[in-house]
Amino acid sequence: MVADKMADKSLTKGGKFKLILPDDLAADRTIKAVSSIEVVTFKQKPRLYIIGMGCADTSLVTLEAISYMGKADVFVCPEDIQKRFAKYMGNKPILFDPLRNTEYMFKKAHPDLPPEEMKRSLEAQRTEDIQRIKDALTAGKSVALLEYGDPTVYGGWMFWLDEFKDKTQVIAGISAFNSANAMMGRHIGCKGSIVITVPQGLKDNEAMLKAVADNGDTLVIFVGLRELKTLRPLLQKFYSNKTSVHLVYRAGYSDSAYIIETSLKEVIERAEKEKEQHLGLIYIGPCLD
Ligand SMILES: C[S@@+](CC[C@H](N)C(=O)[O-])C[C@H]1O[C@@H](n2cnc3c(N)ncnc32)[C@H](O)[C@@H]1O
Structure with missing residues (x-):
């Protein structure tokens, strides 16, 4: 903060202004003049992080992956990853399990649907889930998709999260x-x-x-x-x-x-x-x- 008054009185000694830094006890940060004030925000734009969590044992995760989990406000992840990495996720919400959008898992969950109906319902579910991600980003929240292995090596997300390309940041992981x-x-x-x-x-x-x-x-x-x-x-x-x-x-x-x-x-x-x-x-x- 740049202050031009102290105890409601204009500053007289050492310059017209004082620079007040948080938790700073030094008393000699005076400023002679101010030509302009620029407001810079450090809050990052909401991003869709695609984080590689490693292909197998929990210990294969990288420090980079954990650090990016800290930047996320909400997660999209399979149940197994949620269980194993819960301590890094805190109480942040999970939007949905992306595996439910694979044909294999959808068929397993709805074995009696005829093929045409299956296709239509899966498409509807994917659209709904994409909307959940869009809503979170619009609300200023960063979303992290936690993927197995290296997300760029045949990662399932590439087929259905294409439209977020400009908002996406991929974090490398150990591939199978x-x-x-x-x-x-x-x-x-x-x-x-x-x-x-x-x-x-x-x-x-x-x-x-x-x-x-x-x-x-x-x-x-x-x-x-x-x-x-x-x-x-x-x-x-x-x-x-x-x-x-x-x-x-x-x-x-x-x-x-x-x-x-x-x-x-x-x-x-x-x-x-x-x-x-x-x-x-x-x-x-x-x-x-
Ligand atoms: C959709 S791809 C995802 C690969 C992942 N992105 C990676 O980098 O490991 C899934 C395929 O990866 C291979 N895969 C994944 N994890 C594996 C593991 N722990 N051991 C052997 N193969 C694995 C299998 O061929 C499996 O069918």
Whole structure:
């Protein structure tokens, strides 16, 4: 504060003004003259933070992620993340669980809806949830979506939060790719490249798959466990049946992570025996030998 009076009397000694700082006991901060006063606000504009919370164990979260959780006024997060990170979230409200907006979870919650009705209701729910985020931002609140892994690696939010692009800030997190690589503990880039992809990426780009196979680069496939039946014939076009395939399950969960080492010929039969059908990465290529 710049004061021009003390005890209702104009200042006479040392200058016309005094600078009064909060909790400052010094008495000699006088100002001779003021040419202009600019009001600067330090309150940040409301943002939509997309925070990567790590792919598995709670200890994989970064200090950066925790610091950004502190900047949020409200959260959007799955129940599991809410339970594990409750102490960093305080009593701040949770708008909704984003997993309910995935087709898989919506079908699970409404198994009897006919397909057309399912599509319509899911769309309506997504619109409602997006409106909740919009309302919070309009009310001046920053919203944090707490995402698994690295939010930029096939994060589900990219499909339905596109419209907030200019208000969004992404905070990096440890991906399943990072944790799985640590478990593999080998030079997976031994031939030059490591290519991260999803089944659809391979189906849409056979030329790339051929180039990767010809060069012996390592292919890392996300969201592929449930698609092995269609993936194997595609891979067999460019790889021999003997090619090594490693399935890395539950990477980063110290109590349950494991790797299955198999071949392209046997991968379906090996994967079918496992209970885990979602949290797994598929590695393929000669660097695994
Ligand atoms: C929608 S993607 C999200 C990936 C996430 N953004 C990341 O960076 O880890 C989900 C897929 O990631 C892989 N995944 C996620 N967590 C995993 C884990 N702990 N171990 C192995 N694979 C995992 C699986 O292939 C799963 O189907």
